[in-house]
Amino acid sequence: MMDAPDAVFWDRPAPVGHLLLDQLPSYQSLLYRRKSSVRRRGSGWGSGRSRQLSVSSGKWAEQTHSGEELRPVRELPKNMQDKRREKQQRLQQGGALTGWGLWRLNVHRSLKRLKEDGVDLLSALQLWRTDIHLIEGMFGTGILSYFSFLRFLVLLNFIMFLLMFVFVMLPVILTSHTSHNITYSSTNVSECSVYPASSRQGLVAFHEHITDLLSGTGFLERTYLFYGYYNLEFIHSHFTYNLPLAYLLATVSYLLLSLVWIVKRSASGFKRKLIQDEDRFQSFCNKIFAGWDFCITNENAARLKRSSLLYEMKTDLEEERIKRRMANRTRGERCRIYVLRAGLNLFVMAVLVTCFYCIYVATVFSQRKQVEGAKSAFLQELVVEYLPSIVITLANFITPLIFSLIITFEDYSPAFEIRFTLMRCVFMRLASIGVLLFSLWVQITFCGSSECPCGYNHEIYPCWETHVGQEMYKLVIFDFLIIAAVTVFVEFPRKIIVNHCDHGLVRWWGQQEFAVPQNVLEIVYGQTICWIGTFYCPLLPAINTVKYVLVFYLKKVSLVTNCRPATRPFRASSSHFFFLVVLLIGLALASVPVTVSIAEIQASRACGPFVSYSTSWQVVPRGITQLPPGLRSFLLALASEAFAVSFFVITCLGMFYVIALAGAHKRVIEQLRDQLAMEGRDKRFLIQKLYQAQQASFGRSADSKGLRRNRADTGLCLVEPSVVLETQA
Amino acid sequence: MGNKQTIFTDEQLDAYQDCTFFTRKEILRLHGRYHELAPHLVPMDYTNDPDVKIPLALIVNMPELKENPFRNRIVESFSEDGLGNLSFNDFVDMFSVLSEMAPRELKAIYAFKIYDFNVDNYICKEDLEQTLNRLTKEELTPEEVVLVCEKAIEEADLDGDSKLSFADFENMISRAPDFLSTFHIRI
Numbered sequence: 001m002m003d004a005p006d007a008v009f010w011d012r013p014a015p016v017g018h019l020l021l022d023q024l025p026s027y028q029s030l031l032y033r034r035k036s037s038v039r040r041r042g043s044g045w046g047s048g049r050s051r052q053l054s055v056s057s058g059k060w061a062e063q064t065h066s067g068e069e070l071r072p073v074r075e076l077p078k079n080m081q082d083k084r085r086e087k088q089q090r091l092q093q094g095g096a097l098t099g100w101g102l103w104r105l106n107v108h109r110s111l112k113r114l115k116e117d118g119v120d121l122l123s124a125l126q127l128w129r130t131d132i133h134l135i136e137g138m139f140g141t142g143i144l145s146y147f148s149f150l151r152f153l154v155l156l157n158f159i160m161f162l163l164m165f166v167f168v169m170l171p172v173i174l175t176s177h178t179s180h181n182i183t184y185s186s187t188n189v190s191e192c193s194v195y196p197a198s199s200r201q202g203l204v205a206f207h208e209h210i211t212d213l214l215s216g217t218g219f220l221e222r223t224y225l226f227y228g229y230y231n232l233e234f235i236h237s238h239f240t241y242n243l244p245l246a247y248l249l250a251t252v253s254y255l256l257l258s259l260v261w262i263v264k265r266s267a268s269g270f271k272r273k274l275i276q277d278e279d280r281f282q283s284f285c286n287k288i289f290a291g292w293d294f295c296i297t298n299e300n301a302a303r304l305k306r307s308s309l310l311y312e313m314k315t316d317l318e319e320e321r322i323k324r325r326m327a328n329r330t331r332g333e334r335c336r337i338y339v340l341r342a343g344l345n346l347f348v349m350a351v352l353v354t355c356f357y358c359i360y361v362a363t364v365f366s367q368r369k370q371v372e373g374a375k376s377a378f379l380q381e382l383v384v385e386y387l388p389s390i391v392i393t394l395a396n397f398i399t400p401l402i403f404s405l406i407i408t409f410e411d412y413s414p415a416f417e418i419r420f421t422l423m424r425c426v427f428m429r430l431a432s433i434g435v436l437l438f439s440l441w442v443q444i445t446f447c448g449s450s451e452c453p454c455g456y457n458h459e460i461y462p463c464w465e466t467h468v469g470q471e472m473y474k475l476v477i478f479d480f481l482i483i484a485a486v487t488v489f490v491e492f493p494r495k496i497i498v499n500h501c502d503h504g505l506v507r508w509w510g511q512q513e514f515a516v517p518q519n520v521l522e523i524v525y526g527q528t529i530c531w532i533g534t535f536y537c538p539l540l541p542a543i544n545t546v547k548y549v550l551v552f553y554l555k556k557v558s559l560v561t562n563c564r565p566a567t568r569p570f571r572a573s574s575s576h577f578f579f580l581v582v583l584l585i586g587l588a589l590a591s592v593p594v595t596v597s598i599a600e601i602q603a604s605r606a607c608g609p610f611v612s613y614s615t616s617w618q619v620v621p622r623g624i625t626q627l628p629p630g631l632r633s634f635l636l637a638l639a640s641e642a643f644a645v646s647f648f649v650i651t652c653l654g655m656f657y658v659i660a661l662a663g664a665h666k667r668v669i670e671q672l673r674d675q676l677a678m679e680g681r682d683k684r685f686l687i688q689k690l691y692q693a694q695q696a697s698f699g700r701s702a703d704s705k706g707l708r709r710n711r712a713d714t715g716l717c718l719v720e721p722s723v724v725l726e727t728q729a
Numbered sequence: 730m731g732n733k734q735t736i737f738t739d740e741q742l743d744a745y746q747d748c749t750f751f752t753r754k755e756i757l758r759l760h761g762r763y764h765e766l767a768p769h770l771v772p773m774d775y776t777n778d779p780d781v782k783i784p785l786a787l788i789v790n791m792p793e794l795k796e797n798p799f800r801n802r803i804v805e806s807f808s809e810d811g812l813g814n815l816s817f818n819d820f821v822d823m824f825s826v827l828s829e830m831a832p833r834e835l836k837a838i839y840a841f842k843i844y845d846f847n848v849d850n851y852i853c854k855e856d857l858e859q860t861l862n863r864l865t866k867e868e869l870t871p872e873e874v875v876l877v878c879e880k881a882i883e884e885a886d887l888d889g890d891s892k893l894s895f896a897d898f899e900n901m902i903s904r905a906p907d908f909l910s911t912f913h914i915r916i
Contacts, residue, residue, distance in 0.1 A: 074747065074825070087747055116752050120754060120755075285881045285901050286904075289902065289905060289908070290907040290912065292798065292864060296796055301796075314873075320880075677887035677889070680894065681888050683888070684888065684890060
């Protein structure tokens with residue numbers, strides 16, 4: 001690629017061309033932090049090093065004469081003295097302002113100070129700051145992203161709890177302590193509104209209390225915990241408080257709030273994903289220049305980071321080899337691979353269907369046994385209650401192992417393998433909740449051979465929402481128990497065994513690795529249950545908050561004492577976006593059952609705030625009819641077809657515009673990249689030509705005058721073209 | 730701030746706050762850290778701008794830098810004499826650029842300086858090989874090192890001179906998704 005003059009050109013120890021390159025404006029911007037006078041000695045271009053010149057040239061200089069916006073002083077790549085000088089200069093330039101301008105500037109500065117102090121205070125209040133700092137230092141940013149994700153979920157759950165508390169629970173609590181006029185929700189007394197007491201009668205054994213606590217039955221059933229307790233309709237004080245409407249709107253708003261918050265958090269990661277190449281993002285450059293976590297302060301962690309980087313690079317080299325092999329596949333081989341993949345996908349689907357069927361059967365069995373109510377031993381009763389949870393947990397434990405085994409036969413590239421397995425696991429986890437709810441719904445609306453008179457099976461489930469709430473409550477409790485049990489009974493003993501036993505098998509099993517994706521799936525699963533269950537069990541977000549706080553401390557202790565970082569580390573950048581995408585999928589999945597049950601299923605007649613409505617959604621139209629006419633017609637217009645269609649059309653147009661904009665930006669980036677490459681080549685070409693011209697003139701002038709010029713001077717000659725012309729002439 | 734401190738004048742603290750990404754409290758804390766690196770050298774009273782520099786050997790032993798394979802280069806890039814002797818201004822500047830709030834462009838400039846071992850305004854193959862060896866503590870075979878460096882240059886070199894100029898480097902860093910989260914030191 002390089003021709004002879006080029007090779008000579010770059011080889012010189014103190015090359016002439018180097019002098020020229022040093023004078024380029026783009027190099028000026030990278031000036032090392034030397035005092036202005038020191039570096040170049042006695043060259044005619046001596047002032048070239050001073051900051052004055054760099055003010056008018058150089059990329060980072062502010063261009064006051066061109067009217068461009070000034071960069072803040074702190075973002076300039078100069079040393080402190082120069083930055084201070086810069087600040088003084090700017091102040092002096094601004095010093096010509098009148099009293100009004102000066103006052104505005106002062107106000108602006110003091111507001112900025114105030115804001116910075118405020119941000120400082122807020123960040124000091126941030127939850128678990130020191131813990132997360134410690135984890136970051138020991139394990140790097142990959143695992144840190146899991147813990148900051150967990151912190152985000154704790155806050156989200158707390159806000160959800162506040163929402164439900166303020167709008168639903170607080171009014172009910174207040175009415176029980178004060179005397180207000182209350183209208184209880186009621187309907188025609190019929191067979192549907194019979195709600196037999198479900199608390200245990202007579203002498204209650206202690207273990208039955210424990211069973212009740214763990215499954216939300218018995219003494220917990222008619223408490224603030226479940227939907228069935230809120231059977232108020234209106235509270236009359238200075239105004240009329242419509243509790244059912246508040247309940248419904250609080251539900252909708254917590255779903256919307258979660259959506260908005262998650263989307264906001266994922267926006268930054270999404271922007272970056274649009275720009276970068278998908279294939280290249282695990283590239284070698286990324287690993288070399290952005291691979292080392294500068295936050296690591298622990299010797300162990302540094303050693304592990306080093307070995308993980310090493311492993312990653314070896315894997316990438318391996319992946320290059322595999323890609324080359326894949327590209328060289330013959331047609332026959334490709335057909336075979338596709339057939340194999342299709343077969344294995346069918347197998348995966350068969351496994352999923354089997355698991356779903358098991359969950360369905362377990363739910364049906366558990367429901368039937370609960371309804372029969374036969375007294376049995378404590379443990380047996382507990383197992384029957386928790387059977388769906390147990391089956392779901394078992395399925396979620398076994399299927400990832402099966403998936404990671406199958407994917408090795410499907411012959412994908414390693415990076416794709418990881419992603420695909422994860423997608424399958426996500427689907428499995430979230431769909432199992434859906435299957436559970438579906439089987440519950442089938443049970444609730446099944447009345448034998450005839451049509452259900454009340455829309456649901458009122459004999460077995462007089463208050464079906466409370467029942468669904470209890471199932472969700474059980475799922476949450478069981479999930480937490482499993483996490484705690486695995487940590488205490490598997491991870492700690494594993495560490496003890498690995499440390500003390502030197503058997504080959506034990507060493508192969510190895511120390512626990514903190515697998516970030518699996519842990520994230522666990523907490524997303526818990527959050528999805530919370531989103532679904534809050535409608536039926538308003539205290540669930542509070543329980544979830546406490547659960548996640550405990551999980552944080554459990555995982556942190558386990559991580560610090562038991563684990564070593566994974567040899568296949570999860571990249572921080574991609575992981576953050578991945579977590580939020582999975583959370584969004586969970587939210588989308590959670591809103592389906594909630595929407596269906598609000599809009600389609602008959603609300604139970606015996607309990608809860610929606611007794612006098614057919615479905616829960618009915619409270620909204622009825623509420624609208626009681627509004628003043630102007631507002632009513634406005635809201636009805638919003639719900640009309642005309643508005644819906646035009647809104648849809650406008651949203652589509654907006655979406656197409658944004659997509660086109662993103663595509664245009666991508667194209668511009670490609671063009672700029674090509675231009676940059678071309679500019680670089682132009683620069684080299686020009687310098688080469690200059691060098692050749694200089695050599696030629698040098699040779700000629702040496703011949704004509706017989707003098708030997710100092711090499712260093714030629715650098716200066718090039719700067720002043722008049723001199724070059726003189727020598728040529 | 731409620732308590733009266735006598736280390737800096739208000740004007741100095743203002744200037745620091747404007748020129749770095751730190752708040753007053755953080756700057757005072759940084760001064761404490763700087764002081765404990767060399768308690769005999771560093772005065773507690775900075776109101777008259779003393780000209781004190783701490784040598785490289787003391788700075789690279791800080792817990793934040795101790796495990797960093799590039800610690801020497803980092804300190805050298807922020808020193809005025811290029812040998813790693815940092816005054817307090819340089820010290821604050823270093824941590825300001827490496828803090829979370831510094832923008833990507835600023836970090837890219839200093840990252841280029843850090844990885845340019847032979848200080849020739851280009852990241853050439855030798856610089857890359859040195860970087861890689863420090864990262865992996867020489868556990869890659871020489872062929873693998875050469876291969877990785879070749880691939881890295883192939884990915885990032887735009888102008889085809891088989892070394893990375895600042896434009897190439899900056900373009901590559903803008904596409905590296907982890908840069909902002911890894912190129913930061915918390916103090």
